[in-house]
Amino acid sequence: MISFDAFEHTRCVLVRTSHPGNIGAAARALGTMGLRRLELVRPHHFPHPEADALAAHAAGILGAARVHQDLGAAIADCTLVFGATARRRGIALPEFGPRAAARRILEVAVEGREVAILFGNERNGLDNDEVQHCHAAITIPSDAACPSLNLAQAVQVVAWELRSAVLGGAAAPQVVAAPRRDAGPPASAEEMEGFFGHLAETLDLIEFHKGRSPRTIMARLRRLFLRAQPDTREVQVLRGILADVIRTARITRGSDAGK
Amino acid sequence: MISFDAFEHTRCVLVRTSHPGNIGAAARALGTMGLRRLELVRPHHFPHPEADALAAHAAGILGAARVHQDLGAAIADCTLVFGATARRRGIALPEFGPRAAARRILEVAVEGREVAILFGNERNGLDNDEVQHCHAAITIPSDAACPSLNLAQAVQVVAWELRSAVLGGAAAPQVVAAPRRDAGPPASAEEMEGFFGHLAETLDLIEFHKGRSPRTIMARLRRLFLRAQPDTREVQVLRGILADVIRTARITRGSDAGK
Numbered sequence: 001m002i003s004f005d006a007f008e009h010t011r012c013v014l015v016r017t018s019h020p021g022n023i024g025a026a027a028r029a030l031g032t033m034g035l036r037r038l039e040l041v042r043p044h045h046f047p048h049p050e051a052d053a054l055a056a057h058a059a060g061i062l063g064a065a066r067v068h069q070d071l072g073a074a075i076a077d078c079t080l081v082f083g084a085t086a087r088r089r090g091i092a093l094p095e096f097g098p099r100a101a102a103r104r105i106l107e108v109a110v111e112g113r114e115v116a117i118l119f120g121n122e123r124n125g126l127d128n129d130e131v132q133h134c135h136a137a138i139t140i141p142s143d144a145a146c147p148s149l150n151l152a153q154a155v156q157v158v159a160w161e162l163r164s165a166v167l168g169g170a171a172a173p174q175v176v177a178a179p180r181r182d183a184g185p186p187a188s189a190e191e192m193e194g195f196f197g198h199l200a201e202t203l204d205l206i207e208f209h210k211g212r213s214p215r216t217i218m219a220r221l222r223r224l225f226l227r228a229q230p231d232t233r234e235v236q237v238l239r240g241i242l243a244d245v246i247r248t249a250r251i252t253r254g255s256d257a258g259k
Numbered sequence: 260m261i262s263f264d265a266f267e268h269t270r271c272v273l274v275r276t277s278h279p280g281n282i283g284a285a286a287r288a289l290g291t292m293g294l295r296r297l298e299l300v301r302p303h304h305f306p307h308p309e310a311d312a313l314a315a316h317a318a319g320i321l322g323a324a325r326v327h328q329d330l331g332a333a334i335a336d337c338t339l340v341f342g343a344t345a346r347r348r349g350i351a352l353p354e355f356g357p358r359a360a361a362r363r364i365l366e367v368a369v370e371g372r373e374v375a376i377l378f379g380n381e382r383n384g385l386d387n388d389e390v391q392h393c394h395a396a397i398t399i400p401s402d403a404a405c406p407s408l409n410l411a412q413a414v415q416v417v418a419w420e421l422r423s424a425v426l427g428g429a430a431a432p433q434v435v436a437a438p439r440r441d442a443g444p445p446a447s448a449e450e451m452e453g454f455f456g457h458l459a460e461t462l463d464l465i466e467f468h469k470g471r472s473p474r475t476i477m478a479r480l481r482r483l484f485l486r487a488q489p490d491t492r493e494v495q496v497l498r499g500i501l502a503d504v505i506r507t508a509r510i511t512r513g514s515d516a517g518k
Contacts, residue, residue, distance in 0.1 A: 025409060025412070028405070028408075028409055028412070029408075029409075029412055031402060031404075031405035032399075032401045032402055032405050032406065032407065032408045032412075033401065033402060034401075034402035034405075054409075056407070056409070057404075057405045057407065058405050092442070098419075099423070140419075141422065141426055142291045142292065142293075142422075143290060143291055143292060143293035143422075145290075145316075146287070146290035146291050146293075146316050146317050147291065148291065148315070148316065149287075149288075149291045149415075150284060150287055150288075150313075150315070152412070153284070153287070153288055153291075153411070153412060153415045156408075156412045156415050156416060157415060157416070157419045160357075160399075160416045160419070163400065163401075163402075164358070167400055203500065205507075206500075206503045206504055206506075206507045207503065207507075208499070208500055208503045217496060220492075220493060220496060221496065224487050224489055224493050224497075225487070227487050227488070228483050228484070228486050228487035229486070230483055233479075234479060234483050237476060237479055237480065238483075240467070240471075241462065241465075241467055244465040244466065244467045245465055245504050245507070247465075248464075248465045248466075248504070248507060248508045249507045
């Protein structure tokens with residue numbers, strides 16, 4: 001049975017927001033729905049009186065909002081990251097409507113795992129790099145003639161679906177896959193980024209990218225490994241493999257020296 | 260079966276709105292959800308540049324909004340009137356949450372009957388006289404510590420529930436995530452076994468198993484990669500990486516020959 005406790009592990013992250021009023025309005029949208037956690041990544045103007053004005057009684061949420069220079073820092077301890085995005089070509093994330101996303105988010109948050117929901121800049125949304133940090137996309141179905149919701153209103157819809165899901169009265173949503181009995185603590189976004197950096201370095205060292213597109217390859221590998229949702233132990237094993245590959249490659253380099 | 264035609268008979272009526280920005284934002288909230296009909300009763304400031312600014316691409320909705328001096332005139336031809344209101348003592352209207360209200364509204368609107376949803380002034384909501392025009396109340400359940408949604412955000416929640424109700428099947432919760440749009444044909448068991456064999460050979464060559472239990476490691480890696488459910492293309496990429504690791508390791512071996 002889901003309670004509002006799950007909201008303690010649910011954060012909304014606003015990335016590169018242009019208008020401080022939208023930050024305040026988003027704080028209010030969260031607060032009215034019982035969500036408390038707001039984080040900001042490189043807001044254009046913050047703090048700002050406009051934000052305060054529109055936050056109304058959610059001033060506390062605004063005041064507690066952490067400001068980051070880097071998206072990775074905002075989601076380092078998260079094991080599930082949703083990105084709010086319009087449908088886009090070329091980005092192959094699993095796509096959820098708000099209602100399904102809310103259920104998935106709560107399934108994870110009730111276990112005490114940290115979840116983040118990212119919203120991008122008003123004009124451009126999340127950029128491709130930011131989308132690469134996401135496990136899945138939330139898309140709010142909208143009218144073709146008037147497709148673009150205001151940022152704070154998109155936050156409102158998602159927050160409302162989260163609240164609805166808790167109030168729902170239904171028992172906890174069915175877990176799609178039986179939980180893994182051997183799973184250790186899930187790897188955080190920070191650990192995954194560490195792994196991806198290590199992987200990129202390794203691929204360079206073995207000259208994997210010759211004749212290929214590094215960006216496409218890394219994007220593909222990211223999706224594959226994020227989809228696998230490794231636990232901490234698995235990431236350690238993978239990094240152990242990478243370390244041994246690097247060691248092997250460096251022996252080679254040592255032998256090549258002077259050729 | 261409900262279609263968006265029902266929206267032709269569904270109007271949102273904003274009564275004595277103080278801030279023109281909220282009128283514009285409400286127009287946008289309606290427009291993104293495919294609703295078109297906005298009516299205003301004694302708005303404090305309208306038309307107004309703030310309204311235009313916040314309407315964004317819903318300018319047409321704003322432009323078409325009728326302005327009335329009297330609530331009765333705005334809803335004269337309506338046979339169902341909902342009033343958005345916080346729970347109140349002494350007003351014995353049947354109370355609906357947004358989802359139930361949306362269903363009721365659409366039941367009526369599909370018959371071609373006119374429905375109105377009233378939203379009151381930001382500070383005071385609908386007054387008692389205005390509530391007397393309503394058949395039922397919509398109450399958006401909100402957090403006790405931060406109970407009051409911004410007017411346009413309340414409109415957004417109701418409009419979203421209306422759209423969800425029409426989309427019905429598509430917006431219904433998906434227990435399983437939408438399939439990955441880029442997924443190629445899934446790798447067969449045979450392809451996966453080929454990959455695992457290649458992986459085992461590679462781990463031997465880089466001497467990964469020294470001091471570890473090969474069987475446990477391979478079991479772990481199998482579970483991780485099977486869980487990721489790679490498609491054929493992804494397996495090719497992974498095997499390409501293994502091939503380059505082997506190439507790198509064999510250069511080393513070549514150099515080691517004779518040591």
